[in-house]
Amino acid sequence: MATVPQKQRFGPSDRLLAMFRTCSTNPTEDIKARLKLMLHTFLLHHRDILGDEKTKELAVRCCWEAGFWYYKILENLICQEQQRRPICDISVVLETHLVQSCLVACCLEISVCSNRLPCDLPLLLHILKMESYHFWRVIELVLRAEVGLPHTVMRHLFQVEEKVVEALAWTSNSLLWEEVRANAGNFPTCQQVMPPAQLEDPNATDLQPDPNPQGGVNRSQRSSPLHLFARKVYSLMSRRLRQLCSTLKVPDDLRLKIWTCFEFSLVNCTHLMVNRHLDQLLMCAIYIIAKITRMEISFKCIMKCYKSQPHTSRSVCKDVLISGRHVDNAPQNCGDHNNSPPTPDSPSAHYLGPFQERRGNLIYFYNQAYVAQMQHFAKQFARPFGVDTPPLSPYPRQRNASPRRRQLSSSPSISVSPYNRGTASPQTSGLCYYFNRSHPECLRDINNMIKTGRSPAKRCYAVSLGNVEEDCPSAKRPRLDDQSAWQRRLRDVADDRAVSGNQDLRGYKA
Structure with missing residues (x-):
């Protein structure tokens, strides 16, 4: 459980109030009102929906601790920003309703985790009427604030961020799709969102260091919400692919082809991710490239290896959306659908949910949805030696985590x-x-x-x-x-x- 000092007064410290007074418009009352409203909304849900008195008391405790963490984290973040940029005007951040609301929600998630209140992240965001696509952005700020969060809570926040990046932000009603549409309907490439120093470019040589002009993307573009999110996606999935390939004994040249295929599916067939999970596309990319290049890896072996990883969920392989209202209306923009490569055996499917959603296991998804969209691109890697194949996508460098204060x-x-x-x-x-x-x-x-x-x-x-x-x-x-x-x-x-x-x-x- 998070250690919260006893008899700590509820509210901003004198130091934080002094910081508020330096703003062009003092945000104290707006901040207090927003915090009170969000905590009250959280309590109302547990009062109206749940009748257990112990749970109600736990919800009250969660609200108190969330308020404590909110003011403490906010104070530390402001101090860090002022040390980094002494002349900056903090009122812009303090008056941004979205950022402050997400910070309150993150503090509630901290207290829910610490007190083991039965309320997962999707439910919390539903209660507060918040978007998971926005929520993930404050997690890194909270971890950076260094307010003495217990190791278990910090690990939980990392896991929450991964859940948002891998699946929660890809639901059909997510604001992510609005930003994808604003980006010409495409998800950014890895090279567009990551600095060149953080990439291993398999196409580069000593004489020709960077053949792809997309890596001239400027810093302002990389700092856009969509590009920041894409960077998280590629960082997370590159680590997971390394782990899977290491266990499956997939050579590096094949890993780069799998990565190129996976990136292509995100950039050019983004609709494949509607109401789905990034790991599903990653495993499909491993299988289709293995079959195209005649490397004997069964889909069952891939899924068994995946299930041995610490971050996995059974539903990723067992309960996959095959078709439905949102998926069927998605644009189909991935080329010709003839002459599909070999597919796995033993498909199975079942029907669940409203609007006649069709769901099944991952093999069935591969046969019925994935291969039709990706076969044209993947087949190019089967060309004979000497014939041009698609250029391999740059791969994020493996970074050794250094201990932080x-x-x-x-x-x-x-x-x-x-x-x-x-x-x-x-x-x-x-x-x-x-x-x-x-x-x-x-x-x-x-x-x-x-x-x-x-x-x-x-x-x-x-x-x-x-x-x-x-x-x-x-x-x-x-x-x-x-x-x-x-x-x-x-x-x-x-x-x-x-x-x-x-x-x-x-x-x-x-």
Whole structure:
């Protein structure tokens, strides 16, 4: 459960109020009114729909915590922006109703996750009458705010973002389709949305570094909502394709062909994604390219490999939209439909839902919908050696995740950040934790706790108490090797010093 300081007053801090007063129009009342209305709407749903008293009390607690996180995150974000651009006018962001509403919704999602209230993201967005396509944009801002969210909550927010990108934003009534139509009816290419430095271009050579002029796309275009969303799509799916190809032992040259086929389906057959899941198109791309290039991989093997991944859902393979009102009316713009390549065996289908939607398993979707749209493009990869095939699409580079500074507690302020000493020595191969001399009592407790560390480690960190993070030569430098153990103990030390008391929930009654 997220650690919220006890007896914290509900509302903006004096520091945040001072920031509001610097705006051309003070947004304090608008922000309070919007927050109150959204939390009230959330409570009304749980009062009217659910009769369980325990659930109602939990919903009240969620509202209080959401309000606390909202003001705390907003304050940190403003401070970060002012440090980055001292002359910027923050009133533009504070007065943007959409951004602020999404931030409130994200804080509700945090409190729902922390308190395990039975309310998933689609239901939350339905209650608040919000679009998932807009919601995902604030998740990164919340994570960047560094307000001491527990690791479980941060992991949950990453998972929520993935759910929006892979499926929730692709529903037939999503605002995403309006932006696709405004982009000449096409989804952006990977090269249009990602900087060249982040791409592996298989078509480039030393003499001809970039044959595709689409990579001259300017920075303002890349910052548009549709291009930002597309970047998330390609980053996520490139990681998943790497994982699948590694497990299936697919060689790199074939992986690039699969990626090119997958990108083509998104850019030129975007309607295939209406009410569907990105993983469905990815698995179909793996199969069709494998068959075209005569690599023996059965569809069942692909699905079995997919189900072994940590992010998967059974419905992705079992419950796929085949045809329906929205899909049947979608534009068909993917070329000729003759001479289809070999298809999987044993199709099965069933009928579910209103408007006579036809649904079935992924193999049935491949046979009945996908192959008809994609065969003309995919067949070009079967041409004999020496005959031109479609140019391979650039692939997002594999990026090694570097550890970021993370606040473990708000009282006292304890955070962990990467530590570089310039030149590493063999003796500093373990996890090293450097403490300043603030909070001597807390420091003494942590020092005693750290002495029990024994296991090997791989990275160097600096731990700061308070605001001092510099390497202090005179400070003691104890070493702890078990990361999970010291994280738990650091939180215990911080929680023992938190002010006791009960949270004031009187402002929100179900």
